[in-house]
Amino acid sequence: MSEKEKKTASSYLCAEKAFLATVEEKNMLPLMQGGVLLALSGGADSVLLLALLSSFCEQKGIALEAMHVNHGIRGKEAQRDSVFCTTLCKDFGIPLHIADISIPALASKEKKGLEETARKHRYLALEQKRKERSLSVIATAHNADDFAETVLLHLIRGTGLRGLCGIAYVRDSIIRPLLNLSKDEVYRALEEKQIPYVEDSTNKDIAYSRNYIRQELLPRMKTLNPSLLSSFGRMGEDVGEDAAYLDALAKDAYDTLYNGEGLDRDGLCALPYSLAYRAVLMLHEAKFPSSEKPTRLHIRSALEKLQKGELFSLSFPSSLVFYAEKKTVFFQEKEKEAFDFGRVNIHLGENSLENGGILYLLEEKDEKLSSKIHKTLIHKTLCSANIYGGLYVRSKQEGDSYRYGKQTKKLKKLFSQAQIPPHLRSQIPVLCDEKGIIWVAGFGVREDVSSRREDQAPLYHLYYIED
Numbered sequence: 001m002s003e004k005e006k007k008t009a010s011s012y013l014c015a016e017k018a019f020l021a022t023v024e025e026k027n028m029l030p031l032m033q034g035g036v037l038l039a040l041s042g043g044a045d046s047v048l049l050l051a052l053l054s055s056f057c058e059q060k061g062i063a064l065e066a067m068h069v070n071h072g073i074r075g076k077e078a079q080r081d082s083v084f085c086t087t088l089c090k091d092f093g094i095p096l097h098i099a100d101i102s103i104p105a106l107a108s109k110e111k112k113g114l115e116e117t118a119r120k121h122r123y124l125a126l127e128q129k130r131k132e133r134s135l136s137v138i139a140t141a142h143n144a145d146d147f148a149e150t151v152l153l154h155l156i157r158g159t160g161l162r163g164l165c166g167i168a169y170v171r172d173s174i175i176r177p178l179l180n181l182s183k184d185e186v187y188r189a190l191e192e193k194q195i196p197y198v199e200d201s202t203n204k205d206i207a208y209s210r211n212y213i214r215q216e217l218l219p220r221m222k223t224l225n226p227s228l229l230s231s232f233g234r235m236g237e238d239v240g241e242d243a244a245y246l247d248a249l250a251k252d253a254y255d256t257l258y259n260g261e262g263l264d265r266d267g268l269c270a271l272p273y274s275l276a277y278r279a280v281l282m283l284h285e286a287k288f289p290s291s292e293k294p295t296r297l298h299i300r301s302a303l304e305k306l307q308k309g310e311l312f313s314l315s316f317p318s319s320l321v322f323y324a325e326k327k328t329v330f331f332q333e334k335e336k337e338a339f340d341f342g343r344v345n346i347h348l349g350e351n352s353l354e355n356g357g358i359l360y361l362l363e364e365k366d367e368k369l370s371s372k373i374h375k376t377l378i379h380k381t382l383c384s385a386n387i388y389g390g391l392y393v394r395s396k397q398e399g400d401s402y403r404y405g406k407q408t409k410k411l412k413k414l415f416s417q418a419q420i421p422p423h424l425r426s427q428i429p430v431l432c433d434e435k436g437i438i439w440v441a442g443f444g445v446r447e448d449v450s451s452r453r454e455d456q457a458p459l460y461h462l463y464y465i466e467d
Helices: 003-008 011-025 044-060 076-092 103-110 114-132 144-157 183-193 209-224 228-257 265-270 273-287 296-307 411-417 422-427
Strands: 036-039 064-070 096-100 137-139 312-316 320-324 328-333 344-346 349-352 358-363 378-383 391-394 401-404 407-410 430-433 436-440 459-465
Touching (some): 011 044, 011 183, 036 044, 044 076, 064 076, 064 114, 076 096, 096 114, 103 114, 114 137, 144 209, 209 228, 228 265, 228 273, 265 273, 265 296, 273 296, 296 320, 320 422, 401 436, 407 411, 411 422
Parallel strands (some): 036 064, 036 137, 064 096
Antiparallel strands (some): 312 320, 320 328, 344 391, 349 358, 358 459, 378 459, 401 407, 430 436
């Protein structure tokens, strides 16, 4: 349809044709067969989508329900919207579900912005209701202006190919049938049919990033290119194809490198950055799908350290830790990293440790018991005369060091040189007396207790069995 024809044609009919074309071109109909849950705000976009879906679903015999989320931000205006959506759905004969969520409280708790928190919990509520009602898809009313705003927002904040793809027509259980309609086309269609809608007063507040882009940036950019929205749409399609190709290559690499726990370190380091980045992201999504997505900065930092051959751990969002061992890299929850012996007092005989190991402390004369202990165990001798107070085992502590082999050595450096994975270091028993560290499993004994004194003070024999 030419521009001249568009001007003379019915605005609602044009919108309907664009909607139907999107449903067909993006193959949405098979996805909709199990029923549709419409995200209904009461604003112009969602009201138009309600009108279009109502007619379409009735013709196709598809179940249609709507859901309105009150974010608890706009007080009486939000209550007005709920009442409006209730009346509107009653007029259309469509079941409506309403969810009341206190976004300000959640934003404060999660230490996130209102926009980000509202979006996250709105989609969580929609997905929960979709499953509860056994519907196959959620339909949202994003339009071409929303697409352009999203791309610009990503560009301003910094993004890769995924950010330039903008908003997807279809993603998981979400469809967006109005993405090829502009905001102006939405308004004209509703005006022609005299279908009412409500306005969100916060949309005028340019303190919100998206509103600033919508009201200040996009209008000025359209003066440079009147076809800006179409240009953004084409760019999204082109970049999306490139991103999909790289994602497919990365998935092949991921499947090859995954070993059941994480990714093969050497294989990951051999990949080009764009594939390695995606492979790490895939690992994160596979292991912790509901956790906050790591930023490009997090993953880039991890990949740069990997190239240096270091053993390390890096904190990621959602209390996750990225571990790099000698052969494998993997994610783990932070709370699983911590291990603390507390203070385990050591007595003569057998001592069971909290890491599953067993430590034997035997007097020199007790040859009968020592002969039963396997010869390949860790075995050290301690001069009893130089032990100050009682013996106990604990986990490593920040700044730990002790002297053996004629040098004072820091535990952090010892563990690093021995290539002990960071998340296992707290499980290594550190034997102490009241003076300090005597011995660390796998390393030497403190100089003053490592051998018998001239006065022939008795020795203790120390045996350690790892779990």
